[in-house]
Amino acid sequence: MLGDLDKMGYDPGSVLRRAIQIYNIENPADPIVVVEPDVFTTRFPNLKLWINEEFAFLTSDQVFEFAFATGKLSELSEVEDRHRDPAEVRNQFFQRYFCQEGLQTGFEKLQLLTSTGILTNDIQKSQLDKAISRHQHLERIGVIEKPQNLSNFNFPAVLPVAREFAVNWTRLARSLHKFIDPSDVERISSRYPQNIVKATLTFLHEFACNNGKIQDLIPKLKAPFLGKVALAEKLEEIL
Numbered sequence: 242m243l244g245d246l247d248k249m250g251y252d253p254g255s256v257l258r259r260a261i262q263i264y265n266i267e268n269p270a271d272p273i274v275v276v277e278p279d280v281f282t283t284r285f286p287n288l289k290l291w292i293n294e295e296f297a298f299l300t301s302d303q304v305f306e307f308a309f310a311t312g313k314l315s316e317l318s319e320v321e322d323r324h325r326d327p328a329e330v331r332n333q334f335f336q337r338y339f340c341q342e343g344l345q346t347g348f349e350k351l352q353l354l355t356s357t358g359i360l361t362n363d364i365q366k367s368q369l370d371k372a373i374s375r376h377q378h379l380e381r382i383g384v385i386e387k388p389q390n391l392s393n394f395n396f397p398a399v400l401p402v403a404r405e406f407a408v409n410w411t412r413l414a415r416s417l418h419k420f421i422d423p424s425d426v427e428r429i430s431s432r433y434p435q436n437i438v439k440a441t442l443t444f445l446h447e448f449a450c451n452n453g454k455i456q457d458l459i460p461k462l463k464a465p466f467l468g469k470v471a472l473a474e475k476l477e478e479i480l
Contacts, residue, residue, distance in 0.1 A: 265322040281336045285380045292335045295372035301327045310353045312391040314446040341388040357400045394449035398479040410441040416461045420453040
């Protein structure tokens with residue numbers, strides 16, 4: 242079956258990972274755990290140790306927001322489905338992050354932690370600066386995994402605005418049924434019932450994956466049923 246998918250132009254590994262992800266969402270009490278060879282440790286032991294030590298100050302919410310800002314919420318979701326320990330989720334996500342970005346671009350994009358307001362105190366900002374300064378001994382990892390192309394959606398610019406309309410995210414999502422199915426809105430609500438920011442960012446990521454654009458959000462935010470004109474204007478400034 243996987244061989245047939247390959248002949249049809251699909252990546253069998255991606256299809257299998259997605260099938261497992263869907264199964265684990267629907268069966269949280271009996272998840273499938275995929276054990277893969279730890280190739281990252283073999284090839285990039287210093288980088289792995291650096292990730293484990295230097296990113297320990299980041300909270301789960303901050304990792305989530307960074308994953309959104311870099312367009313990698315799908316990758317983080319896959320990691321969350323395989324691991325329950327927050328530290329392991331963080332470490333595995335950043336391993337995948339550097340596999341997709343490479344060392345140089347990966348370090349450049351770490352600045353999004355400060356520019357998008359993910360890090361809110363000087364202690365954490367100082368910790369990030371120190372972490373970046375201690376990279377000379379790291380292996381020169383290049384891009385070894387091609388990420389999904391979501392370059393048409395400005396995730397970093399949308400993030401600060403998204404935090405402000407999080408309380409109304411379900412009403413906004415249901416008005417965008419062209420891009421997101423009502424069942425997906427319910428699925429996201431069930432996945433993050435106590436965290437409206439995570440739910441909002443998940444909705445926006447899936448919206449972008451379905452070719453939704455920032456300009457599609459603006460009229461909905463301005464409409465009377467939401468009345469978020471000021472937030473719509475902030476999005477207009479991004480364009």
